[in-house]
Amino acid sequence: MDVRTKRLSYELLAEVGEGSYGKVYKARELGEKQRLLAVKKFKTEGNTSEIGIPAFMIREVALLRKMKSFNHPNIVMLLDASTVPVGTGLVLTLVMEYIDQDLSTYISKVPASGLSRDCIKDLMRQLLQGLDFLHTNMVLHRDLKPENILVSSREELKIADFGLARIYTYNIALTPGVVTLWYRAPEVLLNSVYMSSVDMWSVGCIFAELFLLKPLFTGYTEVQQLQKIFEVIGLPSEEDWPMDSPIQYSVCWGPKGFSTRLLRNLSPDDNDLLSQCLAFRPSRRISAAKALTHPFFMKH
Structure with a gap:
């Protein structure tokens, strides 16, 4: 045709x-x-x-x-x-x-021995460069996940699928039902206000997946998703809980205390970048621009 x-x-x-x-x-x-x-x-x-x-x-x-x-x-x-x-x-x-595969397909083809650190570093650098460009232009992607990230045969990474993206300006009403559940930031799950830092949470989930070769948080309901998140990052303090959330804080959500080593077998630099991407409070989450200067990318 x-x-x-x-x-x-x-x-x-x-x-x-x-x-x-x-x-x-x-x-x-x-x-x-x-x-x-x-x-x-x-x-x-x-x-x-x-x-x-x-x-x-x-x-x-x-x-x-x-x-x-x-x-x-x-x-x-x-x-x-x-x-x-x-x-x-x-x-x-x-x-x-046309790019023939997404990151999900790419990950599914990785041998059990895993991706090399250099390969993870290269993919993450490209993802953060694309995201920094979007955020600099006031664009929130809002649905970052491996299926919306394309990887060419030459390992060139490109962010795709802007169906849920928004130009971010102050006072716009943002929809709560954005970002696929497994890559969704806590503030979205809690129906709180959000900004560009929601994309950085998704980046953190993808970063962990490049090491694990499987998704980090795999809840099937929003409540279960929050519980899985708190099992890894620890339950935040009540002061850190968003005041505008209709969901009440409870000690039953998960174990208290924050761990700086979110994943075993990762170096301190890897874990530090991951924990800054997966910070519960959006204001404490690292930006794409700052993440690109993190020691994770500096060392060979």
Whole structure:
């Protein structure tokens, strides 16, 4: 199937993914370049002239267009965007550079002996550089997880999937149901206010996963997720509990006392960076910019 736009002509090769809003295809550009492309097609039901284009669609296109002008090596590149009316609905098509695996797939292929420290360092540096760029441009990703991070065969890492991202300004209402449960920060689980530090919590979870080759916190409800978090980082003090949370503080949540060694078999530098990413209080959590200067990246 050939698709022609003013800027890009391509043929769809195979469907590679399906989400609640649409499908993702692998495609090949026609003409000289013949490069592989990722084509995301979102379909809206109902009369868009009455209900309008869904906010998440507008958001993803706007953010990717904003990011495109900077062409950051660790952010997935948007090459084309178009909308076509279909019946009373609408199909939005996003054409992006194609990368054949996400970080989840990459981790699943790692031998039991694990990733080398240099490899973990390189992936983390790229992830933090991409995130620092987003935060500098006042963008919260809000759904960082291995499935939304792409890794090329040359181990180039790119942050993708901006369906839940928001331009962060003061006084905007932020939705509580963001970030996949296993990578969700305590303040989100507690329905408290949050800011860019939610992304750094997700980075901490991903950092641990690169060592463990499996997710660190695997709760199946929000309560269970909080309990699993406190089992590792210790129960915070009542003073640190967010005052605006509708969920009451209780000593029954988990063991008290903070551990500076969150994971065994990690060096002090590794554990220090991990514990600064997984600090309970958002104000104590390390920023992406500061994390890039951490001793973890300095030593060979």
